[in-house]
Amino acid sequence: MQLEEVLRRRRMTRRFEATPLRPETLGRLLDAARRVPSAGFTQAVEVVVLTQHAARQRFWAAVADPGWVEDREGAGIVSAPVVVVPVVSPAAYRDRYQERDKTTSSLAGAEGWGIPYWLVDASFCVLALLLAAENEHLGALFFHLQGHEAAALAALGVPPAYQTIGAVALGTRAPDEQPSGSPTRRARRGLDELVHREGW
Numbered sequence: 394m395q396l397e398e399v400l401r402r403r404r405m406t407r408r409f410e411a412t413p414l415r416p417e418t419l420g421r422l423l424d425a426a427r428r429v430p431s432a433g434f435t436q437a438v439e440v441v442v443l444t445q446h447a448a449r450q451r452f453w454a455a456v457a458d459p460g461w462v463e464d465r466e467g468a469g470i471v472s473a474p475v476v477v478v479p480v481v482s483p484a485a486y487r488d489r490y491q492e493r494d495k496t497t498s499s500l501a502g503a504e505g506w507g508i509p510y511w512l513v514d515a516s517f518c519v520l521a522l523l524l525a526a527e528n529e530h531l532g533a534l535f536f537h538l539q540g541h542e543a544a545a546l547a548a549l550g551v552p553p554a555y556q557t558i559g560a561v562a563l564g565t566r567a568p569d570e571q572p573s574g575s576p577t578r579r580a581r582r583g584l585d586e587l588v589h590r591e592g593w
């Protein structure tokens with residue numbers, strides 16, 4: 394698919410078929426995530442990939458109410474055969490920016506990073522997964538873990554130094570899947586509303 398078409402077609406999917414993804418398809422999605430830019434080429438965003446039912450159960454039990462899992466929206470999302478949780482340790486960035494080639498950066502040895510690049514990089518990872526999924530005509534949903542981030546990572550055995558920004562559900566769109574969420578209630582803003590040319 395052309396990039397323009399991928400960007401135009403991409404939307405969040407909230408009803409998945411339970412059919413597993415082929416390993417080679419999942420491999421292509423994960424490889425897309427590996428190719429994103431990263432600050433200082435730190436490449437510290439890692440992914441926890443859940444394809445086994447038991448592992449996904451552990452994840453959903455940590456982040457979702459049992460009632461939601463059983464309602465129509467929850468059931469449609471929980472049926473996704475793959476959940477990818479991007480994880481990243483801020484320490485990797487602090488270490489990277491103390492390396493010799495970064496000593497002149499204003500971030501070298503910085504205590505507080507005004508812009509937490511590990512979260513920027515994790516976002517890029519998520520976007521690559523969303524776009525790569527659309528490129529394969531698959532559905533994907535990025536979702537927030539509702540304050541259960543630490544519980545989710547602990548349930549998956551992720552070391553405590555790591556953070557996450559949310560998770561990505563991946564799979565084939567269910568036959569009755571329809572556009573959902575805020576775009577069904579809000580119009581996409583036009584370019585003229587968003588673009589400030591040559592200044593504000």
Ligand SMILES: Cc1cc2nc3c(=O)[nH]c(=O)nc-3n(C[C@H](O)[C@H](O)[C@H](O)COP(=O)(O)O)c2cc1C
Nearest residue numbers: 403404405406407534535536537538559574575576
């Ligand atoms: C930071 C962020 C958090 C989001 N959290 C959720 C979420 O928790 N649950 C959900 O169903 N969608 C979530 N979304 C999806 C947005 O609602 C969706 O991207 C937006 O409404 C535009 O729709 P589209 O992606 O289908 O074009 C999130 C998106 C972003 C970027």
